[in-house]
Amino acid sequence: GDSVTQMEGPVTLSEEAFLTINCTYTATGYPSLFWYVQYPGEGLQLLLKATKADDKGSNKGFEATYRKETTSFHLEKGSVQVSDSAVYFCALSGPPQIPTFGRGTSLIVHP
């Protein structure tokens, strides 16, 4: 079946450090790929998405590129802030797949 694998956390960084959270997937067909973020006590919010190979999604300084050849969708940010501390989920969906989420990666950013 379809699956999404994320790097285990927590990822601990100092403010202004570079962030990479790895995400790889297995799926039949051509899914859309997503990154969601969940702040403490809240539901998930869409951070960015890409719907086809080589698309780059970007939002709030975060970026991820849909790499079909490596089946990856790694999340990057050049300079993290304390307010970026949250749990990040990589996900895929789109027919025929049902939505499939990774386990989530906790990010902790220290001042």
Next chain:
Amino acid sequence: KAGVTQTPRYLIKTRGQQVTLSCSPISGHRSVSWYQQTPGQGLQFLFEYFSETQRNKGNFPGRFSGRQFSNSRSEMNVSTLELGDSALYLCASIEGTGVSNEQFFGPGTRLTVL
């Protein structure tokens, strides 16, 4: 626009009971999906409804069911509760006609089964 509303926010039940959770999507959105979130299994898809019809279903036992009303509000029901059903249940309101579109998540209902 108001966001996705889920009620109740917290619920405590005992084994063998049943529970009904409610979700009101964003106005104008006609699709709703439900997820179970646990520390052990992560976020797992339960089902998706569009215009009162179940369009997709995850791999959960028949004790888990749902429905959608003509105003797009949705409910999910879990019968004969088990300890393992303790989880955060998230509802998502979907813009567009499929789950490949953006999903707007509610804050969730925290269910504890004793």
